[in-house]
Amino acid sequence: MSPLSLTHRDTVAGPVLLVAGELDFVHAAELRRQVEGLVLHAGQCLVLDLSGVEFCDSTGITALLAARQHALAAEAEIVLAAVPAHLERILTIVGLVQVFTLRATAEDT
Amino acid sequence: MGCARRVPADLNASPGPTTGPGLRSAPGAGDAGAPVGETWRHAPYPVLVADRRGVLTGLNEAARQYLPRAARGDRLRDLAPSWLAEAHHRLAEARSPGGGDVPAGHLGDRFFEAHPTPAGDGRVVWWLIDRTDALQAETALHSARTRSEMLSGIASTLLSTLNVPRCMEVTASLAAQHLAEGAVLIAPPQGRRHQLTYAARGTGAVQVTQQVDTRSVPGLAEALQGFPPVPARWLNPDDIPDWLIPEGFTGPVGSVIVTPLPGHGVPAGALVLLRSGTEKAFTEGEEAFARLFAARAGAALSAARLYAEQSAITATLMRELLPPKLGSVHGVEYAGNYRAATDQERIGGDFYDVHPGSDPSRETLVVLGDVAGKGLDAAVLTGKIRNTLQALLPLADDHQRVLSLLNGALLSSHQTRFATLVLASVRRGDEGVHLRLTSGGHLPPLIIRADGTVEEAPTHGTLVGALPQVRARTIETVLAPGEICLLYTDGITEARGGPLGEELFGEERLRRALAGCAGMPAEAVVEHVQMLAFQWLRSGGHDDMAVVAIGAARSGGPPTVAGAKDGMNL
Amino acid sequence: MSDPTTAAGLREALWHAVAEGDEYTAVALVQDAAARHVDGETLLLDVIARVQERIGTEWAAGRLTVAQEHAATAINERVVAILAHHPSSARRGAPRGRVTVGCVDGEWHAFPARLVAEVLRLRGWHVDYLGAQTPTPHLVAHLHHTNTDAVLLSGSIPTHLPAAHAAITACRSVGVPVLAGGRAFGIDGRHARTLGVDGWAPDARGAAAALAEGLTRPDPSRGRQAVDDLPHLADQEYTMIVRSRAQLVKQTLADLEDAFPAAREYSEAQRERTAEDLAHIVDFLATALYMDDAGIFTDFLTWTASILEARDVPARSLTIGLDLLAGRLRDFPRTLRLIGEGTTALRDRAAPGAHA
Incomplete structure (x- = not known):
């Protein structure tokens, strides 16, 4: 099992957070804390690059929903980028594919 | 000499x-x-x-x-x-x-x-x-050691049980074994009756509950109120009423001690120690030892009472949160099983319910769901969801509406958790069991066909309690006799283990297992799925797991006898 | 043709009903018999229990599929439940005492425990039946709730013996005696005795007799621990094997692929099944280490060999697995000795085809 690793960089469009490892009961809170600490401006776009996510359970989904809440509160957008197939299946099951904007890569604009 | x-x-x-x-x-x-x-x-x-x-x-x-x-x-x-x-x-x-x-x-x-x-x-x-002084020192040392060994043995025996009646039996038996020939423990009154525990040396403890006059024994009423014990020499053995003599005690009474069992704040009862006329009277040392014993016993009894009260409260609160027992309703078989994430708890974030239709022509509503998180907090939210759904039953014709209303109710309740669930409306018709299935962000139900094919019901929708709007798609299908529709939570598919240790059980493995379950009764399918998931885990930790199977009986409807569906007498 | 008025006739008729998955007929048979005042205990033990045994042997011989076996067992369980609610089973008068019947944690075979529970009810006991795989914390909480005279602990699979030991120790430390039963404890109950039980019974009638005779309450002030009953655990071999189980299976699987190039061509499903077989061997090996009893390991190996051969799978793979495991466990003398005995037992067993 690999623990969660979070890498943050800023682009012109807004912050990009590279998420890798496991979004489970133990680690999802860490993502939530990081995201809620990000300063977002109206019109910016928060990109969560999920290409390295190996596992995601309901607490991981909660963290993604919290990230969305944080972006909307700042009148910013949120994009989930490079979503792996297993995670896309989960997002489909819980009905969040329609709620989030999904994108093939973090760089795409 | x-x-x-x-x-x-x-x-x-x-x-x-x-x-x-x-x-x-x-x-x-x-x-x-x-x-x-x-x-x-x-x-x-x-x-x-x-x-x-x-x-x-x-x-x-x-x-x-x-x-x-x-x-x-x-x-x-x-x-x-x-x-x-x-x-x-x-x-x-x-x-x-x-x-x-x-x-x-x-x-x-x-x-x-x-x-x-x-x-x-x-x-x-x-x-x-x-050698007089040495002998006295040795004797004193020996008896002090014997007493302290006895006391520590007594303490661990007393503390071994948290069951109040058992604790009283143990107290009376130990007292009759170590302190006197006969012992009676008088519990504080419940209404006007006292629970009395009798023990005589060499016999087992006997319990009765009856109305007795505690004032007829000098010092007893006071002991039950926690007043200090009356010295043995002040008690007249002739004042001991018959109801205080244990069966098997070979009288007449020679000497008596009445001592309170001090509890946490309130007395836990009183202990009466009896010795026959042929046995020597209680010495001062023995009286002190009896008080020490009573203190230990009182503490143990109080702990047991506290535990009993706490667990009674928990049981009452939990009754609402425990999954129901399932059986056969209107010619359709239902079976369910639930195991909470930790062995210490019986409840958690998964839940299911079966709400029978008012008559066989009406649909029965089955709900299975999963609240994000585990433990008591999650369980409390499952209770809220189950109650809300119960209130929404009259609207069950329209699953989407039920989900929307539930979503609204959860959003307005200021909690941060979301839930996923499946609704299944079930009615037995001439050609099989009709199902309407709707997923609110939950794993789609799996249907085991008679030929062993496993289908995923193509229903999907949004989880509830997180977003202002929810959407869902309801699908319909029919189960032929012997076919099963399985609802389950991700605790099953996310069971981690297997022979190599770290693998997820996964949907694929579940489907393969279900393919071999064609024709099994609903109960057997549920048990088989739970068993596979548990064997996959071995001793590893796990999330809450819930499984419900809806089955079309093979022929003519299963024979039922009133109450047969809940075979356990728990 | 079977005569459903005798136990043997009923047995035959019930067997056909459950084997065909015909619940309706199975229930009707037993209900009719109960209505004709056939003794409840006879129905439970001389009809239903015997049919259940036959389900097991037919499965072992490869004549029932897993699904058929499950279906048959489920029907048999339903039959027991319906019989339990028959008016003839109602207790008359005050109970003789209160007992708790449950299965070891991890044990899914609840049928024997259920039968014992029903027989004890018929004999006038107040029975709390906790069902399959009772987690030990639940069992102990139950004992604190109820003033139970005894716990009857059922186990079918020997690999649950360490869990059984934990349950036995926990019950005894709260002063409640334990009566063990079921195949896991050995046909003569020797494993039960090793684990310090207060009694053992070979079957439901034996359990009822032992209870009637009365069990002595254990002295809880003697806080015993696992290693007091099993001093050999001090060598840590059991602990090491259990903790490295997954690693051990993984390595042995790799060794297998090195030694037998054909194994590299296995499909994912075949590979997983091989891993499961190895994991099973390790589990029984660990249990034998825990109990310090080679019989647990050799019985499992010879039984598995016969199951494999009944399905036309050569049992040679077991010996290969043992050799590879031994190669990985050079530093564990007690373990190596057990593996050696396992290899010998497989070599010495009756030639294939000797069984039906």
Whole structure:
């Protein structure tokens, strides 16, 4: 099992957070804390690059929903980028594919 | 005077204080051939000299204090205690000090060890070493050790059970075993009745609940209110009423102790100890020990009471949160199983319910869901969801509407958790069981067809409790006889383990297993799925797991007998 | 043709019903018999229990599929439940005492425990039946709730013996005696005795007799621990094997692929099944280490060999697995000795084809 690793960089469009490892009961809170600490401006776009996510359970989904809440509160957008197939299946099951904007890569604009 | 005691020989063998310094420096000691000298006369402890026939030939001042009427020429047999006379006789016969124990016994009110020094002329000098204080210390030490061992044994026995009646039985039995011949534990009144626990030595404890007059026993009513115990000597055994005598107690009562069992704040009851007339009365030490025992017992009883109260409250609160028992409803079989994430808890974030239709022509609503998170907090939210759904039953014709209303209710309740769930409306028709299935962000139900094909019901929708709007798609299908629709939570598919340790059980493995379940009754399918998931886990930790199977009975409807569906009498 | 008025006839008729998955007929048979005043205990033990045994042997011989076996067992369980609610089973008068019946944690075979529970009810006991795989904390909480006279602990699979030991120790430390039963404890109950139970019974009638005779309550002030009963655990071999189980299976699987190139061509499903087989061997090996009893390991191996051969799978793979495991466990003398005994037992067993 690999623990969660979070890498943050800023682009012109807004912050990009590279998420890798496991979004489970133990680690999802860490993502939530990081995201809620990000300063977002109206019109910016928060990109969560999920290409390295190996596992995601309901607490991981909660963290993604919290990230969305944080972006909307700042009148910013949120994009989930490079979503792996297993995670896309989960997002489909819980009905969040329609709620989030999904994108093939973090760089795409 | 006849109270002889023998101490082990090794006391004699060890040099030093036990044998007394005087022995080594005494003339003739260790020199059996030498005649008896005179130094012994000044020895600071009693010394007697006797010849082979047991006739006293000398004694010093110290010895005279204990044997004031002794004179030379007297026979030891007449003037000395028998233990010493016999020891002398044995020594004279054997003509050697011999091995074995050092002779010891009382002389007056003191306790002596007698160490012989044979002289060459057949006489023996007996050096008497006073061991009274050592003996008292040993006895005191022994009884203190016995008591503290007894107390620690009693404490761990008492604390082993958190069951109140059992704890009372243990208390009464221990008291009858260690403190008295009979013991009665009187619990605080419940209404006007008391639970009474009787024990007599050598018999098991007996419990009865009855109305008794506690004021008829001096000190009892006070003890039940926590007042200090009445000293035993103030209690008249004749005042003990018959109801206080345990069966098997061989009376008449000789002495009595009434002592409170101090609890946490309130008395845990009172203990009455009884001894028969033939047994010796309670000493002050024993009374103190009884109080110590009562303190331990009172603490244990209070802990048990507290536990019983707490668990009664928990059980009441939990009753609403536990999954229901399922069976057959309107010709359709339902089976469910649930296991909470931790073994310590019985409830968690998964839930299911079956709401039977008012008659066979009406749909039965089945719900299975999963609240994000685990433990008690998650369980409380499942309770809220289950209650809301119960209220929404009249609208169950429209699953999407039910989900929207539930979503609204959860959003307005200011909690941050979301839930996913599946709704299934079930009705038995002529050609099979009709199903309407809707997923609110939950894993789609799996359908096991008669030929072993496993289908995923193509329903999907949004989780509830997180977003302002929810959407969902309802699908319809029919189960032929012998087919099963399985609802489950991700605790099953996310079980981590397997032979290689870290793999997820996964949907694919579940489908493969279900393919082999075609034709099984609903109960067997549920059990099989739970078993596979658990064997996959072995001893690893897991999330909550819930499984519900809806089955079309194979022919004519399963035979049922009232109550047969809940075979367990828990 | 079977005569459904005798136990043997009923047995035959019930067997056909459950084997065909015909619940309706199975239930009707037993209900009719109960209505004709056939003794409840006879129905439970001389009809239903015997049919259940036959389900097991037929499965072992490869004549029932897993699904058929499950279906048959489920029907048999339903039959027991319906019989339990038959008016003839109602207790008359005050109970003789209160007992708790449950299965060891991890044990899914609840049928024997259920039968014992029903027989004890018929004999006048107040029975709390806790069902399959009772977690030990639940069992102990139950004992604190109820003033139970005894716990009857059922286990079928020997690999649950360490869990059984934990349950036995926990029950005894709260002063409740334990009566063990079921195949896991050995046909003569020797494993039960090793684990310090207060009693053992070979079957439901034996359990009822042992209870009637009365069990002595254990003295809870003697806080015993696992290693007091099993001093050999001090060598840590059991602990090491259990903790490295997954690693051990993984390595042995790799060794297998090195030694037998054909194994590299296995499909994912075949590979997983091989891993499961190895994991099973390790589990029984660990249990034998725990109990310090080679019989647990050799019985499992010879039984598995016969199951494999009944399905036309050569049992040679077991010996290969043992050799590879031994190669990985050089530092564990007690373990190596057990593996050696396992290899010998497989070699010495009756030639294939000797069984039906």
